[in-house]
Amino acid sequence: MMRIAPKFQCLTDLKSRFSTVRYNSQLFVSRLSFYTTYDDFRGMFSPFGNIKEAKLVMDNRIGRTKGFGFVTFETEVEAQNAIKALNGKIVQGRLIFVESVTNTKADGNDAPSES
């Protein structure tokens, strides 16, 4: 019955535009221990904010972690909070690095927030 008018498609464009991550709230976590699992990985970032996305990069060849992952928080503040809390900390015997992400997979739509 209800057809989507062409004028509403511009709203769809606006929606996809605003649903894009406008904050650099995504973190790159490296130097993780191989014993660190995904549950441990998410568990160490969860108390520092509302995690929107958490990834631990796995290797299909050996079926284990590559030793680094990515965490996306709801806000940039939570991300910076997690950096200050976890960057340079010893986790399971390994000193880990937590820093803002640099999209090498960027489609050209990565807009760093104004600082």
Add this chain to the structure above:
DNA sequence: GTTGAGCGTT
């Protein structure tokens, strides 16, 4: 307790 710089599978 298996090696150790790096930027990811949707």
